[in-house]
Amino acid sequence: MENAEQRAGEPQALRLTQRLGLRFALTYGGIASVLFGIYAFPFELFGAERDWLTGYLAAYARLSGAVLGLAEPSVVVDGTYIYGRFALQIVRNCDAADVNILFVSAVLAFPAPRRTKALPLLLGLLALVAANVTRICSLYYVGVYRPDWFRAVHEEVWPLLLVALALVVFLACLKHLDSPEGLTSRGAGAAA
Amino acid sequence: MNRGLHERWRELVFGFVCVFAGLALPSRGLGPLYVGLHAALGNALLPASLDSGVALAFQVTEATVRDQPWSLPLVVTPPLPRAPVSALLDMRTLAFLPTACFVALAAATPLASRWQNVRILLVGLGILETLLLLLNTLPVLTFLGGAGPVAAIELSVATQTALQVLYRALVASPGMAYAIPFFLWWVLVRKLGDDSEFRTNLRNPKPEPLPNAAK
Numbered sequence: 001m002e003n004a005e006q007r008a009g010e011p012q013a014l015r016l017t018q019r020l021g022l023r024f025a026l027t028y029g030g031i032a033s034v035l036f037g038i039y040a041f042p043f044e045l046f047g048a049e050r051d052w053l054t055g056y057l058a059a060y061a062r063l064s065g066a067v068l069g070l071a072e073p074s075v076v077v078d079g080t081y082i083y084g085r086f087a088l089q090i091v092r093n094c095d096a097a098d099v100n101i102l103f104v105s106a107v108l109a110f111p112a113p114r115r116t117k118a119l120p121l122l123l124g125l126l127a128l129v130a131a132n133v134t135r136i137c138s139l140y141y142v143g144v145y146r147p148d149w150f151r152a153v154h155e156e157v158w159p160l161l162l163v164a165l166a167l168v169v170f171l172a173c174l175k176h177l178d179s180p181e182g183l184t185s186r187g188a189g190a191a192a
Numbered sequence: 193m194n195r196g197l198h199e200r201w202r203e204l205v206f207g208f209v210c211v212f213a214g215l216a217l218p219s220r221g222l223g224p225l226y227v228g229l230h231a232a233l234g235n236a237l238l239p240a241s242l243d244s245g246v247a248l249a250f251q252v253t254e255a256t257v258r259d260q261p262w263s264l265p266l267v268v269t270p271p272l273p274r275a276p277v278s279a280l281l282d283m284r285t286l287a288f289l290p291t292a293c294f295v296a297l298a299a300a301t302p303l304a305s306r307w308q309n310v311r312i313l314l315v316g317l318g319i320l321e322t323l324l325l326l327l328n329t330l331p332v333l334t335f336l337g338g339a340g341p342v343a344a345i346e347l348s349v350a351t352q353t354a355l356q357v358l359y360r361a362l363v364a365s366p367g368m369a370y371a372i373p374f375f376l377w378w379v380l381v382r383k384l385g386d387d388s389e390f391r392t393n394l395r396n397p398k399p400e401p402l403p404n405a406a407k
Binding site: 036037039040041042045046092093096097098099102155156158159160162163164166167 | 349357364
């Protein structure tokens with residue numbers, strides 16, 4: 001009897017999972033679109049000479065320069081430029097915003113109570129920022145010692161590593177999020 | 193005997209790294225052939241000249257093949273007396289790496305049969321290449337719409353804004369070269385894959401409580 005009831009509940013559980021999956025995908029797409037829209041908005045088309053991104057990128061350059069300065073006292077930061085034995089400029093996308101947006105959207109869209117999301121979101125973002133600062137520091141040394149590798153490491157290797165890291169961090173965050181909303185309560189209701 | 197899920201994930205990662213490295217490591221590699229094919233496709237799709245009198249053509253030269261084997265030059269020729277201008281499209285990051293990433297994922301996924309991998313590969317490549325073709329028109333349209341030195345087509349501010357946002361978000365963001373094929377792979381494995389255990393893990397990476405229907 002219990003097995004028959006279990007079998008009857010399985011399609012409902014599957015439908016519920018599918019519905020949650022679809023809701024997650026739509027919410028994820030919506031949040032990511034809004035965040036990318038803000039990040040990528042072409043303010044210059046509307047006459048702005050500088051937008052909020054300039055200050056943000058300069059702050060990123062200062063942070064990376066400070067970390068680099070621990071090993072390279074000659075490093076100087078000027079605006080979005082990092083000068084030393086190799087010069088770097090932090091421009092749009094050097095802040096790994098794409099990866100951050102993908103991660104933040106995934107956590108925010110995940111069907112779990114909001115109160116459980118703040119800490120994983122914060123820790124995950126910190127991990128991604130730390131990885132990106134590591135990326136910028138590593139690119140400095142690639143530029144110093146193997147400048148012929150710079151393009152490949154910058155445009156091909158690190159983006160792949162950051163996307164993979166974002167996925168790993170997201171999967172790790174899932175362990176700290178509460179059970180998907182509705183799977184227990186609504187699922188029980190639907191099956192009752 | 194069912195292999196453990198961790199072993200399958202390790203198999204996926206190892207297989208992906210091997211296939212992707214094999215495709216992507218040779219820096220010159222398939223570049224000239226790949227660029228040549230895209231130049232032929234581009235010239236077949238592009239109109240010979242626009243209403244503005246600007247002529248467009250992808251022109252691969254010996255010099256670009258030698259010096260920049262992955263670059264596809266788009267030559268924009270405005271009406272005289274203005275001189276032609278050339279813009280280089282980096283086909284490696286715009287098209288080849290996303291394709292290589294997807295091929296590696298599809299080939300390395302531990303599914304019940306190799307036929308499943310082939311099906312995901314074929315369906316996915318059809319979708320991905322169409323998507324990449326559309327995405328690669330964004331920098332061209334942006335360039336021709338006023339971002340480049342020749343305004344070959346007239347675009348409203350709203351259209352320019354939309355193109356710029358899409359271009360910056362989906363093309364210029366370096367992570368998207370990998371994120372887009374990854375999302376496509378994830379969806380196709382969920383939809384087309386037969387391996388229930390691995391697919392279930394992709395569906396629900398977090399163990400979920402079942403509805404208490406049996407109680």
